[in-house]
Amino acid sequence: MSSGPLRFHAVWLRDNAQDHETRAQGNGQRLIALRDIPAETRIEAAEIAKPGTLEIRFAPERKRVSFDLAWLEAHAYDQAAAAQRGWLEDGVETWDADLMADVPCGDFAALTQGGRALQDWLGQIMRYGFAKVVNAPAAPGTLFDIVGLFGHVRETNYGRHFEVRTEVNPSNLAFTGLGLQAHTDNPYRDPVPTVQVLHCLESSAAGGENMVVDGFAAALRLRAEDPEGFDLLANHCARFEYAGEDGVCLTSRRPMIELAPDGALIGIRFNNRSCAAITDVPFDLMADYYAAYRRLGEIIDDTAMEVTFRLNPGEAFVIDNTRVLHARKGYSGEGTRWLQGCYADMDGLRSTYDAMVRSTALEAAE
Known part of the structure; x- marks a missing residue:
C-alpha cells in the first residue's frame, strides 16, 4: 500500500464506481454518462466497512459505493508531475x-x-x-x-x-x-x-x-x-x-x-x-x-x-x-x-x- 495519504475528487470516485448500476458487470463499460452524475456531487460519508474496502455515500444521490483500496491505490492520480520532459512509462527499458x-x-x-x-x-x-x-x-x-x-x-x-x-x-x-x-x-x-x-x-x-x-x-x-x-x-x-x-x-x-x-x-x-x-x-x-x-x-x-x-x-x-x-x-x-x-x-x-x-x-x- 501507499506510504502516504492519497486524495480523490468526489466526482472522480462517483464516475469510477464499479457497481452494477454504473458499470456493465460483463465488460466493465459505463452504463451512465457524466451528465447523469450531479455536478454538485460530494462525499457525504466514508468508512472502512471491512478490511481492504472503502465504502462511500455520495450526496445528493445518497448512493453507496464500495471501492477496493488496492484498486484505488493502483489508479491514484494524486502524484507529483514528472520533472523532465521525455520521461518513460513504467515497464519500458532503454538499451544499446x-x-x-x-x-x-x-x-x-x-x-x-x-x-x-x-x-x-x-x-x-x-x-x-x-x-x-x-x-x-x-x-x-x-x-x-x-x-x-x-x-x-x-x-x-x-x-x-x-x-x-x-x-x-x-x-x-x-x-x-x-x-x-x-x-x-x-x-x-x-x-x-x-x-x-x-x-x-x-x-x-x-x-x-x-x-x-x-x-x-x-x-x-x-x-x-x-x-x-x-x-x-x-x-x-x-x-x-x-x-x-x-x-x-x-x-x-x-x-x-x-x-x-x-x-x-x-x-x-x-x-x-x-x-x-x-x-x-x-x-x-x-x-x-x-x-x-x-x-x-x-x-x-x-x-x-x-x-x-x-x-x-x-x-x-x-x-x-x-x-x-x-x-x-x-x-x-x-x-x-x-x-x-x-x-x-x-x-x-x-x-x-x-x-x-x-x-x-x-x-x-x-
Missing part, C-alpha cells in the same frame, strides 16, 4: 549495443502453444520494443501466423504484405541491395503502422545483416547532450511524404520526437528517405533545428547504439515501429536474400499481453 548479448527471442513452436512462453515474449516487446522469432517455417505466409499470435495484419498500399528482395526499377529503396540508415517505417502515414514484422525465407547473399536501434535511448541521449535540441525536435513538426506509386501520395506532419501532453516520450519518427521539406520551424530556429536533427542522426548511426543480427531462413523479428528503428547492411548481388514483411498494430499486441497478465494474476490469486 550491450543488449546484443541477450537479444529478446522466442521459439515459434513454443509461442504457438500460448501460455507463459507467449506472455514472456510479448512482455519483451513491451519492454524493449522488439523481439526475434526463431525456428519458424521458412515458408511464404508464415509472417501471418506470427501476427496471429497477438493481433491482425494492417493492410496498406503495399498490400497485406510486401516482398523484400532486389528488384529492377524498384518503387522503394528497401527493395534494393543498398544499405539503409536506421529508420522507422512509413512515417508518412497518419496513423503510422505501429508494428512491423520481417520474416526471412532465403539468405545466402553476403551481408544484409539486420540492425535495430532504440529510438527512445537515442532521444534521451540527445536530451542529455543538448536539451534545447531535444525540445526543438519535440516542439516542431517535420513533414514526411511518399509518392512512389501511381495514385499514391501519402503525407504526414508530426514531430520526430513525440511527447504526450504530460511530457512522456511516446514516439519517434525518423526516416531520411521520406523526410519532405520541413516548413513548420521558424526561420530563426531552423539552423538549430537542423543541428539537432543532424546530431540525432549521428547518435542513431553510432555503432554503440545498435544491435546487429543476421536473420536466417525461418527467423523473424517484430518491432514497435513507434520506438525502434531498423536498418540493414548492404548485400551483394551474389546469392539470394528474400524476406516478407507486413504491418500490424501495438494495440492488439498490448491487449493480448495485458489480458494474459490479468489471467495469470487471477489464477495466482485463486
Whole structure:
C-alpha cells in the first residue's frame, strides 16, 4: 500500500464506481454518462466497512459505493508531475549495443502453444520494443501466423504484405541491395503502422545483416547532450511524404520526437528517405533545428547504439515501429536474400499481453 495519504475528487470516485448500476458487470463499460452524475456531487460519508474496502455515500444521490483500496491505490492520480520532459512509462527499458548479448527471442513452436512462453515474449516487446522469432517455417505466409499470435495484419498500399528482395526499377529503396540508415517505417502515414514484422525465407547473399536501434535511448541521449535540441525536435513538426506509386501520395506532419501532453516520450519518427521539406520551424530556429536533427542522426548511426543480427531462413523479428528503428547492411548481388514483411498494430499486441497478465494474476490469486 501507499506510504502516504492519497486524495480523490468526489466526482472522480462517483464516475469510477464499479457497481452494477454504473458499470456493465460483463465488460466493465459505463452504463451512465457524466451528465447523469450531479455536478454538485460530494462525499457525504466514508468508512472502512471491512478490511481492504472503502465504502462511500455520495450526496445528493445518497448512493453507496464500495471501492477496493488496492484498486484505488493502483489508479491514484494524486502524484507529483514528472520533472523532465521525455520521461518513460513504467515497464519500458532503454538499451544499446550491450543488449546484443541477450537479444529478446522466442521459439515459434513454443509461442504457438500460448501460455507463459507467449506472455514472456510479448512482455519483451513491451519492454524493449522488439523481439526475434526463431525456428519458424521458412515458408511464404508464415509472417501471418506470427501476427496471429497477438493481433491482425494492417493492410496498406503495399498490400497485406510486401516482398523484400532486389528488384529492377524498384518503387522503394528497401527493395534494393543498398544499405539503409536506421529508420522507422512509413512515417508518412497518419496513423503510422505501429508494428512491423520481417520474416526471412532465403539468405545466402553476403551481408544484409539486420540492425535495430532504440529510438527512445537515442532521444534521451540527445536530451542529455543538448536539451534545447531535444525540445526543438519535440516542439516542431517535420513533414514526411511518399509518392512512389501511381495514385499514391501519402503525407504526414508530426514531430520526430513525440511527447504526450504530460511530457512522456511516446514516439519517434525518423526516416531520411521520406523526410519532405520541413516548413513548420521558424526561420530563426531552423539552423538549430537542423543541428539537432543532424546530431540525432549521428547518435542513431553510432555503432554503440545498435544491435546487429543476421536473420536466417525461418527467423523473424517484430518491432514497435513507434520506438525502434531498423536498418540493414548492404548485400551483394551474389546469392539470394528474400524476406516478407507486413504491418500490424501495438494495440492488439498490448491487449493480448495485458489480458494474459490479468489471467495469470487471477489464477495466482485463486
